[in-house]
Amino acid sequence: MIIKTHKDIPASEITDPLVFKQRRQIIKVMMGSLVAGVSSSALAETKTEWNHAPKANTTAAPLITTSSEIVNNHTNYYEFTFNKTDATQLAQSLPTDPWSVEISGEVEKPAVYHLEDMLSQQSLQEYIYRFRCVEAWSMVVPWIGFPLANLLKMAKPLSSAQFVQFTSIYDPKTMPNQRDNAMLEWPYVEGLRIDEAMHPLTILATGMYGESMPKQNGAPLRLVVPWKYGFKSIKAIAKIELVKRPPTTTWNKFAPNDYGFYSNVNPEVPHPRWSQNSERQLGSGFFTPRRKTELFNGYGSQVASLYSDMDLRHFF
Numbered sequence: 001m002i003i004k005t006h007k008d009i010p011a012s013e014i015t016d017p018l019v020f021k022q023r024r025q026i027i028k029v030m031m032g033s034l035v036a037g038v039s040s041s042a043l044a045e046t047k048t049e050w051n052h053a054p055k056a057n058t059t060a061a062p063l064i065t066t067s068s069e070i071v072n073n074h075t076n077y078y079e080f081t082f083n084k085t086d087a088t089q090l091a092q093s094l095p096t097d098p099w100s101v102e103i104s105g106e107v108e109k110p111a112v113y114h115l116e117d118m119l120s121q122q123s124l125q126e127y128i129y130r131f132r133c134v135e136a137w138s139m140v141v142p143w144i145g146f147p148l149a150n151l152l153k154m155a156k157p158l159s160s161a162q163f164v165q166f167t168s169i170y171d172p173k174t175m176p177n178q179r180d181n182a183m184l185e186w187p188y189v190e191g192l193r194i195d196e197a198m199h200p201l202t203i204l205a206t207g208m209y210g211e212s213m214p215k216q217n218g219a220p221l222r223l224v225v226p227w228k229y230g231f232k233s234i235k236a237i238a239k240i241e242l243v244k245r246p247p248t249t250t251w252n253k254f255a256p257n258d259y260g261f262y263s264n265v266n267p268e269v270p271h272p273r274w275s276q277n278s279e280r281q282l283g284s285g286f287f288t289p290r291r292k293t294e295l296f297n298g299y300g301s302q303v304a305s306l307y308s309d310m311d312l313r314h315f316f
Contacts, residue, residue, distance in 0.1 A: 064284040064291075068209050071139055074282060075216050077235065078184060079168070079175040091215040093174040094236070099220050105241040106161035109154070115220055119206065121154075122146040126210075127203055129226035131233075132265045132297045138279040143224055144207035149198040157194065157242050164197040165247035166190045166223060167239040184250050190234040191247035191261065192225065195306055201226055201299060204237070227296040227303050229263045260316035264307070265297040269316045 077087035099115040127143045152164070170187035172179035178186040196202060205224045206213055213219040218235030225232050231251055241247075251259035258272050267277040278290040296303050307315070 064281045064288055067283055070282050071141060071208070072214050072217065076133070076135075076231070077216055077218075078182075079178050079186065079188065080216075081177070082183070087216040088214075090176070094169070094171060094215055094219075095174070096215060096220045096236075101221065101237060102239045103151070103155045103241075104239070105165075105243050106158040107242050108156035108158060111155065113151075113154075118151065119146075122150060124206065127205075127224070129201075129224060130297050130299075131224075131226065131230055132279060132293070134229040134231055134259070134263065134271060134276075136271075136274060136276060136279050136293075137282055138291065139282045141208055142210070143203065143205040144210070144213075145203040145205035145224065147200055148202045148204050148223065149200065151204060151240075152197060152242070155242070160244050161242035162194055163243050163246050164192050164194060165241045165243050166192075166234045166237050167241070168234055169236045169238040184254055187238075188234060189247060189250050190223070190232055191249050192232075193246075193306075194242070196225065196303075199303065199306070201302060227264060227299040229265060231259070232263050262307075262312075262315050264295075264312065264316070265293065266295055266312055266316065267293040268295075269313055 073088045074084050075087050076084060077091060080087045080090040100112050101115070101118065102110075102112045104110040124144055124146055127145060129141060129143060130138060131141050132138045166189065168188040170178060172186075175186075177183065192202070203224050205218070205222050206220060208214070208217060213222065218233075221237045222235045223233045223237060246261055249259075249261060252261050265276075270276050277293055279293050281288070281291050294300070
């Protein structure tokens with residue numbers, strides 16, 4: 001079942017707002033192309049409904065419209081390239097069908113889930129989220145996906161599960177920087193605390209703009225955590241492990257003073273080489289003022305309680 005959520009960010013502020021003008025057309029596009037690899041029988045059993053889901057509250061601060069073309073061609077996908085444009089072509093060689101995700105660790109039911117089986121049990125929704133990069137640029141993206149908590153509950157986490165570790169696909173045949181062992185340690189690893197992972201704003205995305213996820217944007221399955229910097233939203237997830245202790249994540253291991261484990265959006269904690277108190281909105285004009293960065297990327301009313309007893313400057 002595909003559910004369209006209530007939009008707290010006006011459609012005029014979302015990349016390529018024409019996507020949202022014809023609801024029937026969106027349904028047609030989603031059902032026809034959203035989930036590559038989902039069996040026809042699974043889709044035949046799926047009912048398409050449009051309901052109001054729980055709000056993803058944001059502030060009313062205006063955002064500048066960007067285009068889906070920019071979002072699809074402005075990516076950090078270091079497994080392929082260190083620039084933001086070449087992954088659009090390079091990532092097309094990554095095989096994504098069939099795809100499976102292994103869930104293991106501190107769970108009652110470890111298993112390997114084939115993507116089509118996983119998605120046939122989910123109600124896909126539209127989540128319109130702000131996306132803030134640690135490099136101080138931002139955009140607004142209409143993701144399609146489902147709460148990560150839904151998948152984790154299927155595995156039945158044990159009480160000993162305190163953190164969740166995510167691992168991207170390791171495919172040096174198609175990923176040049178993995179093949180060359182360039183810069184970072186591969187495969188890419190990220191992590192969340194269990195309560196962050198179970199939060200309803202945290203989703204696994206399978207698509208965007210009413211279509212299946214482009215490979216350069218993390219197909220076929222990526223994490224999206226809207227109150228954290230974008231590098232936390234790991235792409236092409238192949239393994240999820242529930243663990244007792246904080247996992248060693250890729251960027252935190254590479255530069256722990258630059259990239260904290262939590263990496264919540266926080267204008268008061270600068271990156272060692274630049275301020276985080278404002279951001280450049282992709283697609284905005286040269287003379288457009290930078291947007292003032294909000295704590296937790298504007299989602300503080302929903303997630304601040306997760307960190308009520310923490311020093312957010314120390315636990316950055």
